[in-house]
Amino acid sequence: MSMSDEAAAVTRQRRPAERIRAVVQTRAFLLVAVVALFIVLVALAIHQGVGASRLLSLAAWGVMLGGIIGLGSIGLTLVYGVLKFPNFSHGALVTFGAYFTYAFMAWLPESAPLRPLSFGWTFPVALVLSMPLVGLVALAVDRVVYRRLRRQNAHLVLFAMASLAMAFFLRSVIYIVWGPDFHFFFPGRANPALELPFNIRVRADQVFILLLALAIMAGLYVLLERTRIGKAMRATADNPELAQVRGINTERVIAWTWLLGGALAAAGGTMYGLSSQLRPEMGFWLLLPMFAAAIMGGIGNPYGALVGALVIGVTHQVSTAFLDPTYGPAVAFVLMVIVLLVRPQGLFGREGG
Amino acid sequence: METLVLVKAMLLFVPLALAFGLVLPARAWRPLAAVVVGAVVALAAAAGLSAGLLAYGVSFAIMGCVYALLALGLNTQWGYTGHLNFGVAGFFAVGAFTSALVTIEAPTGVAAQYTQMAFGLNMPFLVGVLAAAVVSGVVAFLIAVPVLRLRMDFLAIATIGVAEIIRLIFQNERWLANGPQPLRGIPQPMHCLVEANGCGWAPGWLNGALSVLSPRDYPLFYLVIIAVFVALVYVVIERACRSPWGRMLRAVRDEESSAAMNGKPITYVRIQSFVVGAVIMGIAGALYAHYTVTIDYSHFHALFATFLVWVMLMLGGSGNNRGAIIGGFIVWGVWSGTAFLADAIEPLLALISDDLPRRAAYFRWLLVALLLAGIVLFRPQGLLREEKVVSRYLRD
Amino acid sequence: MPLLKAEGVTAGYGDTEILRDVHLEVGEGEIVSLIGPNGAGKSTLMKTVFGLVHPRQGSIRFRDTEIAGRSPYDIVKEGMCYVPQVANVFVQLTVEENLEMGGYLLEERELAGRKEQVYELFPKLRERRRQRAGKMSGGERQMVAIGSALMLEPALLLLDEPSAGLSPKLVDEIFENIRRINATGLAVLMVEQNARKSLEMAERGYVLAGGQNRVEGSGAELLNDPDVARLYLGG
Numbered sequence: 001m002s003m004s005d006e007a008a009a010v011t012r013q014r015r016p017a018e019r020i021r022a023v024v025q026t027r028a029f030l031l032v033a034v035v036a037l038f039i040v041l042v043a044l045a046i047h048q049g050v051g052a053s054r055l056l057s058l059a060a061w062g063v064m065l066g067g068i069i070g071l072g073s074i075g076l077t078l079v080y081g082v083l084k085f086p087n088f089s090h091g092a093l094v095t096f097g098a099y100f101t102y103a104f105m106a107w108l109p110e111s112a113p114l115r116p117l118s119f120g121w122t123f124p125v126a127l128v129l130s131m132p133l134v135g136l137v138a139l140a141v142d143r144v145v146y147r148r149l150r151r152q153n154a155h156l157v158l159f160a161m162a163s164l165a166m167a168f169f170l171r172s173v174i175y176i177v178w179g180p181d182f183h184f185f186f187p188g189r190a191n192p193a194l195e196l197p198f199n200i201r202v203r204a205d206q207v208f209i210l211l212l213a214l215a216i217m218a219g220l221y222v223l224l225e226r227t228r229i230g231k232a233m234r235a236t237a238d239n240p241e242l243a244q245v246r247g248i249n250t251e252r253v254i255a256w257t258w259l260l261g262g263a264l265a266a267a268g269g270t271m272y273g274l275s276s277q278l279r280p281e282m283g284f285w286l287l288l289p290m291f292a293a294a295i296m297g298g299i300g301n302p303y304g305a306l307v308g309a310l311v312i313g314v315t316h317q318v319s320t321a322f323l324d325p326t327y328g329p330a331v332a333f334v335l336m337v338i339v340l341l342v343r344p345q346g347l348f349g350r351e352g353g
Numbered sequence: 354m355e356t357l358v359l360v361k362a363m364l365l366f367v368p369l370a371l372a373f374g375l376v377l378p379a380r381a382w383r384p385l386a387a388v389v390v391g392a393v394v395a396l397a398a399a400a401g402l403s404a405g406l407l408a409y410g411v412s413f414a415i416m417g418c419v420y421a422l423l424a425l426g427l428n429t430q431w432g433y434t435g436h437l438n439f440g441v442a443g444f445f446a447v448g449a450f451t452s453a454l455v456t457i458e459a460p461t462g463v464a465a466q467y468t469q470m471a472f473g474l475n476m477p478f479l480v481g482v483l484a485a486a487v488v489s490g491v492v493a494f495l496i497a498v499p500v501l502r503l504r505m506d507f508l509a510i511a512t513i514g515v516a517e518i519i520r521l522i523f524q525n526e527r528w529l530a531n532g533p534q535p536l537r538g539i540p541q542p543m544h545c546l547v548e549a550n551g552c553g554w555a556p557g558w559l560n561g562a563l564s565v566l567s568p569r570d571y572p573l574f575y576l577v578i579i580a581v582f583v584a585l586v587y588v589v590i591e592r593a594c595r596s597p598w599g600r601m602l603r604a605v606r607d608e609e610s611s612a613a614m615n616g617k618p619i620t621y622v623r624i625q626s627f628v629v630g631a632v633i634m635g636i637a638g639a640l641y642a643h644y645t646v647t648i649d650y651s652h653f654h655a656l657f658a659t660f661l662v663w664v665m666l667m668l669g670g671s672g673n674n675r676g677a678i679i680g681g682f683i684v685w686g687v688w689s690g691t692a693f694l695a696d697a698i699e700p701l702l703a704l705i706s707d708d709l710p711r712r713a714a715y716f717r718w719l720l721v722a723l724l725l726a727g728i729v730l731f732r733p734q735g736l737l738r739e740e741k742v743v744s745r746y747l748r749d
Numbered sequence: 750m751p752l753l754k755a756e757g758v759t760a761g762y763g764d765t766e767i768l769r770d771v772h773l774e775v776g777e778g779e780i781v782s783l784i785g786p787n788g789a790g791k792s793t794l795m796k797t798v799f800g801l802v803h804p805r806q807g808s809i810r811f812r813d814t815e816i817a818g819r820s821p822y823d824i825v826k827e828g829m830c831y832v833p834q835v836a837n838v839f840v841q842l843t844v845e846e847n848l849e850m851g852g853y854l855l856e857e858r859e860l861a862g863r864k865e866q867v868y869e870l871f872p873k874l875r876e877r878r879r880q881r882a883g884k885m886s887g888g889e890r891q892m893v894a895i896g897s898a899l900m901l902e903p904a905l906l907l908l909d910e911p912s913a914g915l916s917p918k919l920v921d922e923i924f925e926n927i928r929r930i931n932a933t934g935l936a937v938l939m940v941e942q943n944a945r946k947s948l949e950m951a952e953r954g955y956v957l958a959g960g961q962n963r964v965e966g967s968g969a970e971l972l973n974d975p976d977v978a979r980l981y982l983g984g
Contacts, residue, residue: 025461041779066817070368077778086509096537148730157506158729158733160509161663161725162726162730163728164663165722165726165729169726175712175718176715176719179711228702228849231846231850232853234846241801241833243850244801244822245799245821245822246850246851246853247822247826248822288513291510295507307485329518329521333511336510336511340507341499346925
């Protein structure tokens with residue numbers, strides 16, 4: 001046996017710990033782990049005497065919640081991918097989206113509800129107005145804070161800290177303008193559940209939320225895959241220095257990323273407000289699920305974030321069958337820790353990355 | 354009247370002397386100067402200040418000490434090792450509730466219906482503090498093991514999540530620590546000294562001397578206790594940071610790969626410093642609980658217990674323990690001071706909108722958020738820079 | 750008038766100065782080779798020319814326009830493209846998208862024609878155009894990188910170690926490609942580990958050491974200079 005053959009034999013006989021780690025860090029194993037957690041939750045729910053049709057309804061609501069989280073986490077993951085820092089103020093953008101829509105609706109004339117939905121035409125109009133406005137808020141924060149830090153070549157942690165400061169700044173603005181109380185888009189307006197096959201009960205509003213989320217996702221796909229600015233965004237997220245070398249004005253791409261991320265956060269926040277109520281802390285409550293979705297999908301990957309958000313949304317809703325719903329962030333957190341333990345680069349991240 | 358002033362001055366002397374020992378420049382005459390100035394200021398404060406003003410100053414100083422401890426804990430994690438812990442509130446809450454559960458006597462009979470708790474051990478104060486430190490350290494260890502080997506931004510996300518979940522648990526779980534209802538009656542150490550009958554364990558002359566004090570004056574005692582805690586923690590960390598262990602922490606922070614090449618167990622060291630920082634935060638939580646007597650989940654909001662601490666440390670200077678304590682007091686002063694500011698601007702706000710005066714308090718948030726953003730943008734090294742001289746043997 | 754003329758360039762990162770008073774010229778259609786030991790500042794000089802590192806002193810003129818201190822995305826417009834040594838393709842993007850990013854400054858209708866020309870130069874890229882660049886071999890990536898840089902039809906191409914990490918056969922292929930590209934009238938400024946090979950191909954060469962100019966001359970002169978051969982060409 002020659003020297004090189006011997007060396008090859010040694011590498012083939014890796015230590016058991018390494019072999020286990022190699023298996024554990026595959027995408028398949030992560031999927032198995034997530035599915036296993038899900039099965040445990042379902043089993044717990046059934047053990048508590050929760051019926052199958054209720055579980056199905058919960059899962060349907062979970063898909064809708066996943067759409068909301070997904071809209072928020074796409075902006076988060078795009079910014080994370082392009083600027084490489086976790087933006088803790090993204091939750092405040094979500095809240096701003098809901099409150100801006102609320103403000104626009106107060107300003108627009110009242111409209112009769114489009115049955116079976118609980119709202120009239122003013123709601124989508126207000127949403128369309130609120131989305132670019134939140135995008136501009138995100139852009140303004142970038143101009144005042146993050147761009148300065150970029151010019152100073154500041155360390156990542158200073159960006160994270162500045163975003164924490166901005167989270168509290170934006171939240172205090174919401175408190176000052178709209179106060180700490182709950183608000184409803186349509187106080188006291190009934191929105192009866194529709195009866196779908198398999199005894200699934202969902203409200204028309206929830207179906208609307210899901211469809212709108214899907215439509216926005218489709219638009220995003222076209223933007224990122226077919227347009228020049230979309231491709232430039234992906235290129236900048238991939239390799240910012242090379243993007244500059246190729247003639248891409250990365251500052252402009254960053255500006256578009258903030259606009260897009262802010263607009264999507266506004267959509268997510270508005271729909272979250274429609275499905276429950278408006279509170280100044282609503283975005284902070286969504287922050288952890290959004291981060292979990294972004295990490296699960298692989299940072300910088302918007303489609304991955306959507307898949308992660310759906311997994312988190314469904315898991316959270318199913319867990320409410322036997323767990324206090326306020327524990328939602330905890331469920332998302334457990335999923336996130338599983339991902340970080342098994343495969344920190346996420347479901348769709350690069351192998352060994 | 355004369356003895357009352359003297360007793361108060363003696364109590365005030367301890368924290369004041371310690372404070373002057375901290376802020377005066379490091380010269381040979383520092384200890385003596387600290388004692389003399391401390392004594393003079395203590396006498397002047399006890400004799401000159403009105404009872405209300407003195408009480409305000411003492412309660413301010415106690416909370417300042419709590420925050421100074423939190424900032425010291427965070428400095429061990431962030432300043433010396435570069436851990437981005439955005440969940441200070443979580444460890445603070447764990448410490449506070451642990452010490453409360455260990456020291457409160459479990460209620461019986463009718464009271465048990467109003468106050469539910471997992472257990473109440475009725476142990477002494479120091480046991481409570483020790484338990485708080487241990488439990489907080491264990492929680493930190495459980496977080497550190499999976500997360501610390503990853504990128505530091507993941508630690509920030511994970512800790513903000515842990516703090517939120519800890520708060521949710523104390524909010525929802527009635528059986529654990531009375532759920533959303535406040536947990537009352539946390540015992541205060543040596544409280545009997547200010548009571549009419551005195552303490553059973555104290556010698557007669559002490560009870561006699563202190564009989565001039567009323568229960569209202571108890572915070573003076575507590576200030577002495579907490580100031581001694583701050584001083585002890587400061588000395589221990591300063592020593593640790595100048596030891597080979599501290600130098601290793603900084604080596605790991607600044608140049609991870611080279612420290613690894615020198616054969617130092619990086620992950621282990623990183624976990625150690627994270628746990629040590631959390632232990633200090635747990636102690637701060639315990640001391641807070643015994644001071645306020647009543648705690649509930651809302652005290653451990655991310656704003657008060659995480660965000661302010663970060664502002665304190667960043668202002669004082671990351672990697673500088675003196676800076677952490679001084680920053681703690683300055684920012685606590687700014688925060689307390691803005692309460693007056695909020696009151697002052699209320700009439701002005703009323704002119705703009707009817708709703709605004711009720712929301713004046715949120716302008717304080719705004720101000721502190723801008724303060725942190727300003728520090729990050731314009732002076733990230735803080736007021737006091739990190740001390741580059743880290744070994745006694747290397748000084749000049 | 751030379752295409753590129755750098756004079757008195759001093760540059761570095763943070764507190765460290767890497768280049769001191771360096772000069773360099775590239776004429777129209779020339780191949781110029783930049784050689785020297787590791788750490789001589791060759792890559793830094795390339796980056797400084799291209800605006801990725803801003804010079805502290807000196808002037809860099811391209812076609813008589815001062816470009817020192819301008820950003821890379823701006824310099825590209827002047828007709829100069831750069832292929833970095835590492836991370837020179839967008840790994841998440843397909844080959845075709847990589848080329849499109851190379852032609853980011855072009856109008857939509859010009860883009861298709863330019864892509865076609867690059868595919869003709871590198872037929873292999875046409876076969877693989879829907880593949881992610883991250884899944885390709887080192888040699889293929891180098892083709893994607895050079896192809897992207899050619900999208901804008903630059904007058905000058907900067908190549909930073911184009912043959913690094915490639916097998917001998919692929920090295921020959923890359924050099925052959927550089928010759929073909931140069932034959933179309935494009936000037937090339939390259940940094941190469943394969944100093945002998947690159948000098949054989951180059952009209953002129955510069956030897957850089959310790960961040961300063963040491964020797965310069967035609968490719969043949971440098972090859973035959975005994976000092977250069979002993980010190981920088983490995984005997």
